Amino acid sequence: MHPTLARLVRVLPRSQVDPALRPVPAPLRSDVPRPSLIEILQKRQEEAGADYPSNIRIEALEAKTALRGLPKEARKTLAAMLKEH
Numbered sequence: 001m002h003p004t005l006a007r008l009v010r011v012l013p014r015s016q017v018d019p020a021l022r023p024v025p026a027p028l029r030s031d032v033p034r035p036s037l038i039e040i041l042q043k044r045q046e047e048a049g050a051d052y053p054s055n056i057r058i059e060a061l062e063a064k065t066a067l068r069g070l071p072k073e074a075r076k077t078l079a080a081m082l083k084e085h
Helices: 037-051 072-082
Strands: none
Touching: none
């Protein structure tokens, strides 16, 4: 008989697990602004210096005035694409 993941894993009831061992996620605070993805990546790039991968290009978001001359439908599509999720 070959060992499988189902055989090796043992499920414990919650009552047997010490509450101090259970990981508790940090609460999310809505009053503290979270950094954007671009800010996080720029910080990593500054910390890494020359060791940062050259194939990752970080560009800041363009101002809304850059989209001013486009048709309304195209503006909505591009704005949605530029928006962070």
